[in-house]
Amino acid sequence: GYVRQNSENSRYHLSTKLVAMGFQYLASSGADIVQPILDRLAQETGELVRLGVVDGERLTWIAKSQGARSGLRYDPDMGRDAPLYYTASGHAWLASMSDAMALAQVERQGITPPEGVGPNAPHSNVELLERLRIAREQGYACVEESSAIGTSAIAAVVRSPLGKHVVGVLSVA
Template sequence: MTAVLDRALRLLELLATAPAGLPLHAMADRLAIPRSATHRLLAELVRQGYVRQDRDQGPYRLSIKLVSLGLGYLAQSGITDIAQPVLDRLAQETGELVRLGVIADGRLTWVAKAQGARYGLRYDPDMGMDAHLASTANGHAWLASLTDEAALALVAAQGFGDPRQLGPRAPRTPQALLQRLRAARAQGYAVVEDSSSPGMAAVAAVVRHPVSQAPIGVLSIAGPLLRLDAARMHRLAPALLAAAAELSAGAQASPAFALAAE
């Protein structure tokens, strides 16, 4: 039963990365699951309403059911009530994408965003995904709040990622990553360029629980490197840190943030 559940969850996570859907054979091959077993799992997920198939032999895609569950949880958790006004204001001030990730169970998941770009290039990745810790500013900000040993353990569990899918300046070794983390600790926030995605940049700061000071989330500003160079990111850092402090002050009102602090 555990193996079946694991496969079903992996299918859902894979479909979450493909809004246009994926054919059965692609999912089976990607996850190394026999096609017959993949077909049975997808049939059950379709029956339960979590996956849909528009036509016979057509691609499978997630239904709105999972989205509804996630939005319902966020509404009940208080995260959006607390965070969205802060994110909206920071996005308006910076003219870039602002995102909030929540820390739980050794993962950093983006749960809220505000888009401030009003013209030109816009960076607007999917929400609800886990941040790649070794290459993102969000990941570096969180890892920098931990000991080197704890940080490397989290990265070892997730991996450094496929270099072909990352930017040319993404850390490839523990030594390179630790150098970035030391810089983030020294300045109180993390900065990356050409790391998680080619041509993109981001600056991020940890949100801490107001009582325990445990890291419970990460707030970031991200955008094209053409607009968001190192000098500008450092200029934006005070506004980012102020917004993170504001989120920290209101965190006790959210059950999700309280859970992250445990």
Template sequence: MSGVMERTLAILERLARDVRGVPLATLADELDIPRSATHRLLTELAEHGYVRQSRERGDYMLTTKLISLGLNYLKHSGVVDLCQPIMDRLAETAGELVRLGVVDVDHITWVALSQGARSGLRYDPDQGIDAKLSCTSSGHVWLSTMSEDDALTLVSRQGFGKTSDYGPAAPTTPTALLKAIRTARKQGYAITVDTYAAGLAAISTAISVPGRGAVGVLAISGPSVRLTEERMRALAPDLLAAASDIANVSGASPLFDRAYAPA
């Protein structure tokens, strides 16, 4: 890995995956960066308040500075204030996790959630990450809003999700993916089971605004033993209504102004 910016971002992204911290040697080896260069970048990040070293083991970890930046960004975007009540109502109806993703030109990033599961198995995913387009219901339904050529182009950039890394039913070929996309386009929502992870089910729909296209996605996710296909289809009208409500208020947040446009 070469380039100061590329290396710095790779370090931040790796540290974001382990709240307890990561040893310098592990960072250097995993990211293929010389240890001397890794130490220099970590020192600079620490000087600017983005990284600190634990007193106990000497491992490096993120400070709350990046978190604060992200939360302030979301606060000023207005997306949480606008959408949280709608998501909370849907989560209470579904009794499962509801997540909101926003389109940022060529990818979807999860920015808000509401947990409706009060007991038993609960799906508790990371926030602020990008949706895997090839093997998530959100990816499928968003891809269904564009031409199939554009959809395959975006997936080729991100890569197909391998069944060893994701779920056993994850589409791994363009043919399988296009079948899922066409089904989502016909229904107006996408349903997946065991594609992102074994035992996980989800139903998603696009948040579409006339004249702007799909600006986001709304998803209900949960354990497949509870969130069966029959249950998901029964929740589809509520999901579509909530997505429509968010679309109606989306003009008040600049975060919903990054819809994909073919090059």
């Protein structure tokens, strides 16, 4: 099974079968194919480069490469969903949708309380929609001190080979 119980304390733990299933998903997602590209971009920029994939109504970071060799490094865990309301990745993905769809998507995910984000995070849906409008015009999204003080990021969507739908987001932070 995917879960096993510890006989000493009766607590449940995830099994290695679940981990193996996760690795199978990553192999089929193309993350292994794109890793050299992420590595090169991280080396050239000296920044964290991440790939997020769209999975239904979620944008999940599945691959990364850290370009910073010293000093302050931003290096969050992979496998987390990208917060849509205040990240460059979230804004890039939301900008690929209509305003109504974007707001519905944010509502489904929820909004982090103001104390959990940077000082430049959007403070209203009106402000968010203005940022999405700018991202649509530019073809990419930028944030500065939106997630946390001292951080900035830029992100653009990755489209399917025929360009009909968004399959992921590439970000540099």
